[in-house]
Amino acid sequence: MKTKIFILAAMSFTMVGFAQKNEIKAAEKALKGGDSAGAKTSLEAAAGTISGADAKTQAHYYYLRGKIYADLAKKGDNSAFETAITSYKKADEVETTSGKAKYGKMIEQELASLAGDMVNSAVEDNNNKKFKEAGEKLYMSYKLSPKDTVYLYYAASSAVNGGEYEQALTYYNELKDLGYDGGTIEYKATNVATGEQEVMDKVQRDLMVKSGTYKDPVDEKSPSKKAEIVKNVALIYTQLGQDDKALDAYKEARINNPKDVNLILNEANLHYKLGDKEKFKELMAEAASVAPDNPDLHYNIGVINMEQGNLEEARESYRKALEINPGYTNAQLNLSTTYVNEGNGLIDEMNSLGNSRADIARYDELKKKKDDLFQEGADVLEEALKTNPDNQGILTQLKNIYGAMGDNENFMRLKKLLGE
Template identity: 75%
Template sequence: MKTKVLILSAMTFSLVGFAQKSELKTAEKELKNGNNAAAKTALESASPLMSGADAKYKAQYQFLLGEVNYNMAKGGDTSAFDSAISAYNEVVAIEEASGKSKYTADAKQKMQAMTADLVNSAVEDNANKKYKEAAEKLYLSYKLSPKDTNYLYFAASSSVTGGDYEKALDYYNELKEIGYDGSGVVYKAKNVATGEMEEMDKVQRDLMVKSGTYSDPVDEKTPSKTSEIIKNIALIYTQLGQDDKALEAYKDARADDPKDVTLILNEANLYYKLGDKEKFKELMAEATAVSPDNPDLFYNIGVINMEQGNIQEARDAYKKTLEINPGYTNAQLNLSTTYVNEGNALIDEMNELGNSRADIARYDELKQKKDDLFMEGATVLEEALKTNPGNQGILTQLKNIYGAMGDNENFMRIKKLLAE
C-alpha cells in the first residue's frame, strides 16, 4: 500500500511539473506571436503552480511576467512598469541564489531599455504638465538605475512644479540621505557647419573634434545642488505648516549657505509667524547687511512691514528700494499706498465727530492731514509716470487718488491718459 502512495505522489508531481512547462511554453509562444493578452492568461494559470517549482521554472515565469507587464506599459498602462521591474528583479534574485543565469542578462537589458522608456515618457509628461505622472516615472527610473541619482533629483523637481510638496519632500530627503551633490561636467564643442555650441558626452565630443566637424571643445563644471536641496526641504516644511521641522531645516540650510538672502527672509517670516518679533528684526537686519544693494530685498522688507501695519518702516524700505532702482514700479505703487492707507485711517475718526466748534475744528484739521497724505501718494505716482508713462497700474491708482480728493481736473487728465 505504501508503494502505491509513493507512486501516486510521483505521478501527481509529474503532472504538476508538466502543467508548469505547458503553461510557460504557451505564454512564451503567445509573446512571440505578439498576443500579450493570451500570454498573460497562460501565466495566470501557471501562477498557482510556481510555489513548489524548480528555480529554473520560477526564473522563466518571472521573466515572462516581466515581458507581459513591460508590453502593457509600452501600450499605455504606465502602472505596469512597476510590476515589470519587480518581475525582472525577481529573475535576477532567483538566478543569483540558484547559481544559474539563463535569463539574468536579458532581464538586466530589459530594465535598461525600460529606464530609457520611462525617462522619455516623463519628459513628455512634463511637457504636457502631467507632473505627478512624470515624477513617478522618474522615481521608477532611479529605482531601476540607482547610480543615476539625477533621476531622483528630477522627480523631486517635477513634484514641486506639480504642487505635490509631500512627495517632493520625500524625494529631497532621500537625496539628502544618499549625499547627492549633483555637480558634474558638461562637454561641449562648436559645430563647424552651424557655428553653434552643442552638448554631448565626452567620448563623442572628442571624436567629433578629432574628425574636424567640431572645434573649440569646452568642459563646463556644473555647480553642486546640495544648497538648493536643503533650502527646498526648509521651504516645503514651511509650506506644509510643519514649523518645528522647518526651523531645523533652516539651520541646516543656513549653515550650508549663510549668505542666501531668500533663506534669511523666509526664516525671518517663520519667526514672525511664531510670534518672535525680536528674532524677526534681527534676521531682517542681517539680510540688509548681507545684501545692501539688493532692491528686491528692501522691497520685500517693505511688503512684510506693510502686512504688519508698520507703515513708517514699510515706507522707509520702499524709499530705499527706489534709491537703488528708481524705476521699481511695485515699490512706487506700494509707497503711494502707504500714504493713502494712512489717510484713509483718518476718515473713521472724521466720521465720528459731532457738530461742536471743537469737533468742526478737529474735522478740518484731519481733512487737511488726509488730503496732504493723499497728495503725497499722488506725488509718488506722478514721479513714477515720468519713467513709466503708460503703466496702467500707476495710472489707475493715481486716478483713484484724485477722485477721492475731489480733484476733478487731475482726475479727468489721468482718465484721458488711461483711455489713450
C-alpha cells in the same frame, strides 16, 4: 492498495508539470507573436502551481513573466512596470539559490532596458502633468540603477510638481543622505575645421585635442544642487506646517549659501507667517543689501514698516523701490497711503477739541497738517498718473483723497476720468 495510490499521485504530478510547461510555451509563443495580453493569460494559468516546480522551470517562468509585463508596460500599462521588475528579480533569486545561471546576464540587460523605458515614460507623464506617476517611475528607475542618482532628483521634482510633498520629502532626504551634489562636468573643445565648440566625453576630447583636430579644451562644471535641495526641503516643511523643521532647514541651507536671496526671502516669509515681524524686517533688509537693485525687496520692507507704524522708514523703502522701477504702481499707492494714514491719525485729536480759543487754534493747526499730508499723498498719485493715466487703482485712490479734503473740483475731475 498503497502502491496504486502512489502511482496515481506520481501520474498526477507528471500531468501537472506537463501542463505547466505547455502553458509556459504557449505564453512564450504568444509573446513572440506580439500578443503580450494573450501571453499574460497563458502564463497566469501556470501561476498556481509554479511554486512546486523545479528551479529551472521557475526561473524560466519568472524571466518570461518579466518579459511579458515589460512588453505590456511599453504598450502603456503603467502598472506593469513594477511586476516586470519583481519578476526579473525573482528569476535571478531562483537562479542564485539553485546555482544555475542561465538568465543572469539577460536579466541584467532587461532591467537596464526597463529602467530606460520607465524614464521615457516618466518624461511623457511629466509632459502630460501626471506628476505622481512620473515620480514613482523615476524612483523605480533609480532603485534599478542606484548609480543614476539624477533619477532620484527628478523623482523628487515630479513629486513636488504633483503636490506629493511627503513623498518628495522622502526623496530629498534620501538625496541628502547620499551626499548628492548634482553638479556635472562638460568636456568641451573647439573643432579646428568648423570653429564650433563641441561636447564630448573626457577621453575622446583629450584624444581629439592631442590629434590636433580640436583645440582649446574646457572643463565646465554646472552648479551644485545641494542648496536647491535643502531649500526645497524647507519649503516642503513649511507647506506641511512643520515650521520648526523648516527653520532648521533654512539655517542649514544658508550656512553654505549665505548670499542666496531666495533663501533669505523664504526664511523671512516664514518668520512673517510665525508673527516675528522684527526678524522678517531684519532679513528683508539683509536681502536688500545683497540685491540692492531688486524693487520688490524694498517694497516688501516698506509694507512691513507701514504695518508697524514706521511711516518714515516705509516711505524711504517705497521711494527706493520707485527709484529702481518708476512705474511700480503698488509702491506709488502705498507711498501715498502713508501720508493719508498719518493725516487720518490726527482726526481723533481734532474731534476731541472743544470751543475754547486754544482748542480752535489747535484744531486749525491739526487741520492744516492733515490737509498738507493728504495733499502730499495726492501729489504722489498725480505724479504717477503722468506715466500711467488710465490706472483705475490710482484714479480711485486719488478721487477718495480729494473727497476727504473737500476738494470738489478735483473730486469731480477724477469721477469723470473714472467714467462715473
